[in-house]
Amino acid sequence: MKRRTLLKGLAASASLSLGMRSTYLRAQSGPLRIGVSYALSGVGAPVGTQFMKGTEIAAMQVNRDGGLLGRQIELVVRDDKYNSAESVAVARELAGAGINLLIGGSQTVTALGLAPLAPELNAVVIIAGAAGMPVTHELFNRNIFRTVANNYTQYSSFGRSLIETHPQVKTWISIAPDGDFGRDSALFFGNAVKKYAPGKDATVLDTIFTQGTATDFRTQINALMSSRAEGLYIGVAGAAQISFFQQARGVGLYDKFRVIGEVGNGEVTGKAMGRNTYPNLWSISYWNNDLEPFKSNPLSQQLYKDYVESTGNKFPPALVMAGQRSAMALFEGVRKAKSSQTDAVIAAMEELTFDTPGGPCSFRKEDHQMIATSYYSQMGPSDTDPFYKILQMAQIDTSQMIEPATPGVKFDIKDLPQ
Amino acid sequence: MINQFVFVLFNGLASGMAFFLVAAGLTWVFGILKILNLAHGAFFMLGAYIAYTIGGASPSSLWTFIGVALLAAIAIGIMGLVTDKFVLGRLRNVDYHYVLIATFGLMLFCEGVAKAIWGSDYYSVMPPPEVDTAVKIGSSYISLYTILVIVIGLAAFAVLELIMNRMWAGKIMRAVANDPWMAGTIGINVPMVLMLSVVASFALAGFAGGILVPNQTLSVHVGSSFILYAFLAVVIGGLGSIRGTFVACILLGLVESANATFLPEYGGIAVYVLLAVFLIARPQGLFPPQGAL
Numbered sequence: 049m050k051r052r053t054l055l056k057g058l059a060a061s062a063s064l065s066l067g068m069r070s071t072y073l074r075a076q077s078g079p080l081r082i083g084v085s086y087a088l089s090g091v092g093a094p095v096g097t098q099f100m101k102g103t104e105i106a107a108m109q110v111n112r113d114g115g116l117l118g119r120q121i122e123l124v125v126r127d128d129k130y131n132s133a134e135s136v137a138v139a140r141e142l143a144g145a146g147i148n149l150l151i152g153g154s155q156t157v158t159a160l161g162l163a164p165l166a167p168e169l170n171a172v173v174i175i176a177g178a179a180g181m182p183v184t185h186e187l188f189n190r191n192i193f194r195t196v197a198n199n200y201t202q203y204s205s206f207g208r209s210l211i212e213t214h215p216q217v218k219t220w221i222s223i224a225p226d227g228d229f230g231r232d233s234a235l236f237f238g239n240a241v242k243k244y245a246p247g248k249d250a251t252v253l254d255t256i257f258t259q260g261t262a263t264d265f266r267t268q269i270n271a272l273m274s275s276r277a278e279g280l281y282i283g284v285a286g287a288a289q290i291s292f293f294q295q296a297r298g299v300g301l302y303d304k305f306r307v308i309g310e311v312g313n314g315e316v317t318g319k320a321m322g323r324n325t326y327p328n329l330w331s332i333s334y335w336n337n338d339l340e341p342f343k344s345n346p347l348s349q350q351l352y353k354d355y356v357e358s359t360g361n362k363f364p365p366a367l368v369m370a371g372q373r374s375a376m377a378l379f380e381g382v383r384k385a386k387s388s389q390t391d392a393v394i395a396a397m398e399e400l401t402f403d404t405p406g407g408p409c410s411f412r413k414e415d416h417q418m419i420a421t422s423y424y425s426q427m428g429p430s431d432t433d434p435f436y437k438i439l440q441m442a443q444i445d446t447s448q449m450i451e452p453a454t455p456g457v458k459f460d461i462k463d464l465p466q
Numbered sequence: 467m468i469n470q471f472v473f474v475l476f477n478g479l480a481s482g483m484a485f486f487l488v489a490a491g492l493t494w495v496f497g498i499l500k501i502l503n504l505a506h507g508a509f510f511m512l513g514a515y516i517a518y519t520i521g522g523a524s525p526s527s528l529w530t531f532i533g534v535a536l537l538a539a540i541a542i543g544i545m546g547l548v549t550d551k552f553v554l555g556r557l558r559n560v561d562y563h564y565v566l567i568a569t570f571g572l573m574l575f576c577e578g579v580a581k582a583i584w585g586s587d588y589y590s591v592m593p594p595p596e597v598d599t600a601v602k603i604g605s606s607y608i609s610l611y612t613i614l615v616i617v618i619g620l621a622a623f624a625v626l627e628l629i630m631n632r633m634w635a636g637k638i639m640r641a642v643a644n645d646p647w648m649a650g651t652i653g654i655n656v657p658m659v660l661m662l663s664v665v666a667s668f669a670l671a672g673f674a675g676g677i678l679v680p681n682q683t684l685s686v687h688v689g690s691s692f693i694l695y696a697f698l699a700v701v702i703g704g705l706g707s708i709r710g711t712f713v714a715c716i717l718l719g720l721v722e723s724a725n726a727t728f729l730p731e732y733g734g735i736a737v738y739v740l741l742a743v744f745l746i747a748r749p750q751g752l753f754p755p756q757g758a759l
Contacts, residue, residue: 089586091687093586094588097586226731226733256730257730257731257733258730258733259733259734262733262734263682263691264681264722266477266609267473267477267723267726267727268730269607270473270606270607273607274605287588287683287687288683290588290590290683291681291683293590294590294591294592294680294681294683297598298592298593298597298599298609298610298611299599299600299607299608299609300599300600300607316587316588319587319588320588320589320590320684321590322523322590323523324523324524324590
């Protein structure tokens with residue numbers, strides 16, 4: 049090789065490497081881009097938009113305190129349209145844009161698309177709201193972390209909470225959509241009612257099934273009215289649940305049942321029903337700033353303040369906290385890892401414990417399932433705006449109610465010790 | 467068992483009348499203009515929102531409730547007038563594909579407008595106090611509101627039948643539907659009749675929205691729960707036939723109710739079986755109109 053050629057080569061290499069270095073430095077000093085994929089339109093929007101607001105507040109809080117790794121957080125937001133295929137397309141697009149940190153899956157239908165994709169994209173994916181069992185069982189992979197309780201934990205805890213607060217109610221019944229989720233949630237709820245009833249003397253009648261998208265519940269309501277049950281679990285969610293209450297109220301269902309637990313619509317139902325909210329309606333909840341233990345938690349107070357400042361609304365939905373907590377889990381993982389690289393963040397999150405408005409949270413290392421306190425709220429009508437109110441909160445430590453970790457193995461309740 | 471049959475009968479009739487209230491406007495406009503209005507459910511939804519906005523979540527009396535539904539009908543009828551002037555009127559002489567695309571676009575536009583005005587939250591409206599209770603027949607609980615829906619559905623059918631078969635207005639409309647060119651040559655103002663038909667069809671959608679909103683969660687998707695059955699009824703009844711649509715709605719309601727009571731594990735399947743049977747055995751529908759309603 050000629051000396052001149054060698055010098056040219058060295059010069060080119062040096063300039064190329066300097067160029068790459070400067071690009072690298074520019075990228076590191078820019079904002080830390082985090083992908084967000086929630087259902088912001090379609091039938092999942094009432095849930096997805098609440099998650100979105102919480103996630104935005106989390107980013108705003110971290111940015112206000114100086115950012116993460118010395119960089120400001122930039123959320124790159126996409127709408128998964130409550131559609132599994134769309135959630136996959138969105139994740140691929142975000143990964144293609146160089147984003148390896150993703151928060152999504154505000155519902156199980158979209159999480160089932162996102163979860164298997166995470167290793168291929170080499171991304172850390174926070175499954176924010178999907179409680180479906182497959183996420184931490186047969187679909188588990190090390191790239192995903194779930195920041196809500198799974199169905200078994202959630203609905204077992206719910207059944208336990210309701211029978212412990214209503215031991216006088218001896219006969220229970222469920223109405224649920226005829227699908228995996230509906231059948232499972234009614235089963236977990238009913239089993240817990242029987243297991244934790246004082247003296248184990250509670251009876252759980254056969255579940256009444258309906259279609260998940262049903263709009264007419266008169267037949268099922270008639271069956272409920274004709275039953276001898278005094279306690280009811282409603283596994284029907286979304287707009288269908290509100291239609292159920294509209295149709296049930298007029299035939300006297302409110303007078304027949306002494307307590308009703310519902311699947312997790314929470315304030316969505318309260319806001320829609322207003323003064324006509326069932327007076328002893330219990331719901332899976334995440335947050336209520338006016339009641340303990342949130343009232344004395346500074347993180348809860350700050351979240352409330354930030355929510356009111358950013359929206360002007362003084363009545364934040366509970367799911368806002370779930371959205372904020374999901375984002376904070378990822379941010380704290382990055383902070384602990386001192387890196388935004390996928391492997392480093394995963395390793396950090398597996399050992400992570402962090403404070404939230406609902407108390408401390410951590411991840412179970414084996415299946416990346418978040419362990420936290422589960423909250424249940426009692427809702428009723430009110431004469432003042434917004435015409436429903438949260439009367440009290442009950443709580444269950446989910447570490448007592450969670451199934452053993454079996455990542456990669458399909459969950460079957462028959463495998464659990466009875 | 468008798469109790470179950472009584473319940474199926476009441477429930478089916480109530481569903482059928484609810485379907486008919488929505489389907490009546492759909493079949494009317496098809497019968498005269500030969501337009502399949504895909505936006506019909508969207509105007510039903512707007513009628514429901516308007517009734518909610520005027521009457522609130524708890525109507526103070528039965529007459530207020532019906533009055534509010536009539537106001538919703540007027541408001542949606544006016545929207546029909548505007549729609550006819552700017553959309554449907556321009557599509558009178560084009561291929562029906564363009565009409566389908568236009569009404570589909572109109573549906574998306576209405577949903578967007580509703581979202582912009584009322585947001586994506588859910589709302590609920592309760593029945594008026596006079597019918598916000600139930601009667602017990604045997605072991606079945608029958609809501610008085612569903613009986614009200616049955617009565618209003620029957621009344622709507624009677625009025626439409628009266629207009630179409632016993633009044634000059636109906637005869638003129640039938641003449642226009644049968645042969646618009648000939649109707650024009652004998653001095654009938656055909657464009658005016660067509661425009662009024664669109665207004666009446668839209669007003670029926672708005673009225674149905676106001677009457678049926680206590681039964682369903684109010685959201686931009688409220689129309690979808692009824693519009694599918696309305697389309698099925700129009701097909702089974704005979705495209706454009708009000709009488710056929712009425713009978714088809716009752717059939718659909720009864721079949722759906724029986725399905726939910728006796729075969730709950732196969733929920734929703736019976737209406738599709740019914741549709742398949744009709745498409746094979748009587749594709750022209752129950753009462754195929756012979757150029758008229």
